[in-house]
Amino acid sequence: MLEQHFDFQAAERRIYADWENAGCFKPSGETSAQAYCIVIPPPNVTGVLHMGHALNHTLQDVLIRFERMRGKNVLWQPGTDHAGIATQMVVERELAKEGNLDRRTLGREAFLERVWKWKEYSGGAILDQDRRLGVSPDWSRERFTMDEGLSRAVTKVFVELYNQGLIYRDKKLVNWDPHFQTAISDLEVEAKEVDGAYWHLRYPLADGVTYEHPVKDEDGNDAMETRDYIVVATSRPETMLGDAAVAVHPDDERYKAIVGKHVVLPIVGRRVAVVADIYADPAKGSGAVKITPAHDFNDFQVGERHGLARLNILTAVAAIVGGEEARTCAIPAEYQGLDRYAAREKVVAAFEESGLLDRVEKRKIEQPFGDRSGVVIEPWLTDQWYVDAKTMAVPAMEAVRDGRTRFVPESYEKTYFQWMENIQPWCISRQLWWGHRIPVWYGADGSVFCAETEAEARLQAGPGVVLTRDEDVLDTWFSSALWPFSTLGWPEKTADMEMYYPNAVLVTAFDIIFFWVARMMMMGLHFTKEVPFRDVYIHALVLDEKGQKMSKSKGNAMDPLELVDEFGADALRFNMAAMAAQGRNVRLSKQRVEGYRNFATKLWNAARFCQMNECVLWEAGDVASGNVSQPINRWIMGEVARATAAVTKGIEDYRFNEAAAAIYRFTWNVFCDWYLELIKPLLNGEDEEAKAETRKVAAWTLDEILKLLHPFMPFVTEELWGKLAEFGPARGGFLMLAQWPTHDAEMIDAAADEEIGWVIDMISQVRGVRGDLNVPPGSKVPLVIAGADAVIWRRVDRYRDLIMRLARIESIGMAEQVPRGSVNAVMGEVTLALRLEGVIDIAAEVTRLGKEIGKLEGEIAGIEKKLGNPAFVEKAPPEIVEEQGQRRTEAELRLAKLTGARLRLSELDEG
């Protein structure tokens, strides 16, 4: 006998271990079957499971379990990402805790050893957490972006791209993170609005030059002023130490006179030219802009056009330079070594002191921050390695345009195209130690040798050349970009590559389209000549209950494992699927998760009922249409067919919410609310043949539910599958490997639908009337049916017991006329009359009828209007017109009967 509730806490780990031990997660390897492969977006090896993973992994598992049950040869490839910066940060923090060994004093080799050790013992905890969710990747194939095979793929890709000219070294401005002291890519920079200021600085003109500058006088009239200075504005005053020019627009009349003249930069005393460049926008600020080529992306371009010096003023930690560089810029000693913000204050103070601070304008400014470090990013002039993304983007766009890869929802194609069309060179070198080291060696003369191994580099270099390897490592996303094929054994021509590539679908959130999806497309197409995946399913972002993005720093992050502990993995999973409507955010609500826990309990108890009534056995032949005679059973079989089609279609279309809603509704509102109630009289009745049939069909239906629900709620369904078998013959094997149901439309029996629909409708009508009139549920009332024909009479006869039971009826009688003093409900030709003498409040009943009559009149008026419109009758499809006609007939019939009922009541009242 099943217990009263599903003890998920006891069952989940046991079931999971059983699956894993039995090898259920491994691909069938069936070469005749269609292959279906998903690679998991590899979580950071430092990561802990958060709600985003819970959603992402649940949806993948739904797909995986579904396709596995459909008999495909399914591979879900798991693994983790080495996450360069994040991991290095964790280990450096650990080092700091232990003593003050920083990585530099430790040395590269020893440090890396530490990171690997950390990875072995503490890394990848997320994968164990993942098991709690019940996900079913093939753990035996777990990969790591820095394991041997994947590292070889990375090296090979680098060398090939280098040889093809698609990877190159360039000295230009990069986004420099002064905290981590590394370059980062554009995508890792986050623009944020912060409180700041524009400092309007006066640069004195050299050589005694003056010019006339338009101003407003005290009365607000236009006037001219003779100036011996030019005003520039900046949000970063300290950069003036590296200024190389002042630019004005060539057409700007205000400054025409001084183009080609010079200013003397305060503090450093350098002469720099006033140049004409279209970059200067006359409408912004004073119209004149200071040009710092080494510290601003725009200024860099201006500098290129005018041959300006690139004067670097910052060190790797964003302090003011000293030494040779300081001399070049003529930076005074008291500025050298100052942090950028201290230098800023000092620069501003110096301007103020010398009366050259025109004004300070406090305002919000946009500033770039490192997404990991949270510090302000500096554009900094360095040598870095770049991927020619512009070239590689072309085939990647083409593949989406011609449909080889499809975005779901489709609208994300636009996001993809927009970014791809404006793609910039991808900076891939990082000044870190943890990662794939760049396979490039330099000779003493600066010659470059790019090769897969040092030995090969040596061969290229020839004897006697001393080689030094590039210090830098690659952006983490460089190796992630190869994930769909590097995990399958590429560059070897493996059987796995043959079978599982391209992947069926990539499941991810939209914030990763640029970081990852776009780059996988580029790399995949370039190296395999095939798209990496057929579909890209973009799901929502998980937000908290207030609609805020969850993050550790905000403190609003909910721990998925806490919810699993409280409500079970099934409840959380079902919640995720039910909320996964396309193109939306999902707000996580604990209450809703609780609701799905209740759903699991409901199912459990339905199974308990089946078991108590010996509804556990069935064989294939038992549910063949010809062997089932009871309309109730024929009806539920049709409902199963419909639910199966809906769930299947929902998952196929990535409409997880629709699939979840379909199985939820069928289980609770059809199977539990109606079918199980309707079969109770049969199960308790005398007709042994009907009873036997019903037991089998009920058992079968329950099994079908377990299968359809399994991808969403694997634990409770697997547990019931196993438990129910204990009461019948063992069915052998796990539910998760059972076959996904398919039913043809023939299973739907229109006559049974009609008949059972009528019974349900009738019971609902009686219940409705009782509820409206506040008839106590305990009191049974006599029912008289007026106007019934033979068909109705036979139905009533057949279902007499259950109508009486479910509608709380004492007796059912038949009559020609609606009895006086009864309360009426109308069902087509028939009037249901409840004999409620003494119980009913006539006034209340008149009100109730009035309300319904009012509703009907409104409905009829609406239909009349439509049908009275010749354009409607002429142009609308005939079936729609006919449907409206039918609706009118039905409504009118109903109206007449209800009006009659009201009339009789008022007569009774008067009498």
Add this chain to the structure above:
RNA sequence: GGGCGGUUAGCUCAGUGGUAGAGCACUACGUUGACAUCGUAGGGGUCACAAGUUCGAACCUUGUACCGCCCACCA
């Protein structure tokens, strides 16, 4: 500055041309032999606004308002 999306019941959200839906919340009643993690019934919406297309619009078009998000070289 460019782009994308949202506005539907008290709340959170489904619903893409033909009778407005779900879950939760709310109200009333209820220990009916599976289930109170439950049952039965009920209340509650001019689908942001305006104009258009259409026989017909929550749904298509255009505009307006408000709210988000993403991208962008930070005078």
